[in-house]
Amino acid sequence: MPSHDAIESDVMILHVDQWTYHEPAKRFLFLRMRDAYRGPKIVINHGCNMVDGCSSAQMRELIGDCHMVANSKTAHELWAVPSSTYIHHGMSAEEWPATDYANHNVLHVQPFSQQHGKCRNVAAIPRAEERVPVTWVGRDVKFASFTKYRQFLRSSSIFFHPSYASANPRARTEAMLTGLAIVTTDSHGESEYIRNGVNGFCSNDMDELLDHLEYLYRHPREVRRIGRAGRATAQELFGINGYIDRWNALLARVVGL
CATH class of the missing domain: 3.40.50.2000 (Glycogen Phosphorylase B;)
Incomplete structure (x- = not known):
């Protein structure tokens, strides 16, 4: 009580x-x-x-x-x-220092569970893994503290968010503030601030989204350009x-x- x-x-x-x-x-x-x-x-x-x-x-x-x-x-x-x-x-932008892109990796962040799998669109992950390596935070790697996770982001490159039903997840914003290139669905207004090929990629067509994901993985220099532009957008929008x-x-x- x-x-x-x-x-x-x-x-x-x-x-x-x-x-x-x-x-x-x-x-x-x-x-x-x-x-x-x-x-x-x-x-x-x-x-x-x-x-x-x-x-x-x-x-x-x-x-x-x-x-x-x-x-x-x-x-x-x-x-x-x-x-x-x-x-x-x-969020406070100062708490999310820019990544150095030392690891050219693709991150997916959510609990590793089939529970609520439709909401999280778990089925998209095996499809993505057919085309690029994916590090699933919560399945492949786990962290003893949030500080260690934040340090991990600071050397990462691409963030993949396939859920149609997750309303503005914090993990995606944290990644965007860190400068990771964002590849995300567009069910909650993402296209209002993400311009494809400029500061990220968004689409509700999963085949198209996976094409964008593979493009970024094959073009590391584009990851840096798009990730830095996305970071500037996130600092302005999610300040x-x-x-x-x-x-x-x-x-x-x-x-x-």
Whole structure:
């Protein structure tokens, strides 16, 4: 249960994804916290129901009278929760030093599991591996700390994101801020800031996306050019200051400051 200090606070921030409704332990904990706290509540929804998970009606039942924040415009529109908005994440660029491209590798980053495989589009990885070597972080390599993972990025080159249903994953932004050349699906507004062949590649045609991936792997100099341009884009779009401003505005509105 929330502590006395939590009850006396200005706002509670909770988290859900598209699977919370159908996972009993998660749902129970979420509802317990939601219903025990009487003040304003904001729920950050990290998921999207494009492939699996709960329906928009079930999500509205979970959210109740809380205000919901989605991670992308697409997810926000698909969930269709009345009191909601979307805020893409922001990060401090200084925490993500540029890669030196010492390892000409292709990275895929997500848990190594078939669970929620449709959402993560696990089936795309064997197809990619038929054309280029892929290092799957979570399967092939693991790290004892986040700092060590960040150091690993600083010598890497290409980041492959095949999921159609993951709403602006942080791992992709971290890689883009580090200067890795991004090859990603285009289901959550990626084409609004990624121009193919300029600062990355995006497409919802998997054959086309794999062509882009192989092109980069065969042309290391292009990886550096595109990766550096993508890094500049990420620093501008996903900077921490704009993120803080958007959250401050939301908090002022929800809490009534």
